Amino acid sequence: MEWSVPVNSMLKDEVNKLNYTLIPEGFKGDVREVRLMQECLSKLIDGLGEQSADAQGLNKVITTAEKLRNTATHVLYLLKDANAKDGSGDVIGMLKVGRKHLFLFDEHDQVCEVEPLCVLDFYVKRDRQRHGYGRLLFDHMLADNETSPFEIAIDGPSPKMEQFLARNYGVDRLLHQNNNFAVAPQFFQHTNELRSSLCSTPAVSAAVGRFAAPKPASAIANVIHGTGALYRPKSSG
């Protein structure tokens, strides 16, 4: 596929961070150049999104440029191979993350209301897989968010993702939730300080920080009684 703007002109770094503005950090140009760059980047993101959905056997594409534009809380990391395509560069992987308000159950079936950083989509081009590029992208995201694989939630982890986490980070087991997310068992240790106030009781009290925001009174009851009000299928990302 031909791009009218070379990847190396749009994306300066090996890992590039994008948000709803669709303007990579450090990009410089006038209005016309920005529009052209956004148009080319959009095609590129849409292509990667389709390949990712295909690789995961999903019937809906999780990542599109339009979805990114419309979701201010999502961040997309793009991995570039500057030497590809005769030196004009190519994007070889992507990782989309964002915070989600979730109710998660630990190994003792205690519910916990949290808003973790979530991996919403993750893809390395087929012919580049198993060369450490996924690790490079994931490490960058972890460092950028000052977090660890034990503190994040994964939306609909694929078998390859599970192997990736075990191989690279020692996450040998995931707790799969009814809402399609999964976390490492250690996730709940990291939320210990919140547990006493937020877990295992519908009478939520003494919330702190962003958890103090007003919530519908019936939300946790919906989860406990399985009404699916907070079900977030992967295709929503």
Ligand SMILES: CC(C)(COP(=O)(O)OP(=O)(O)OC[C@H]1O[C@@H](n2cnc3c(N)ncnc32)[C@H](O)[C@@H]1OP(=O)(O)O)[C@@H](O)C(=O)NCCC(=O)NCCS
């Ligand atoms: C998951 C993914 C992003 C990892 O990227 P990557 O560049 O291959 O990962 P790395 O090279 O850094 O790590 C390699 C490890 O990942 C796992 N892995 C990667 N590709 C795999 C494959 N085809 N089959 C089984 N395990 C695989 C293995 O544990 C591998 O270690 P190993 O080669 O020693 O067995 C990539 O495999 C991919 O795009 N898969 C298809 C889409 C997908 O499943 N995304 C996850 C959505 S939650």
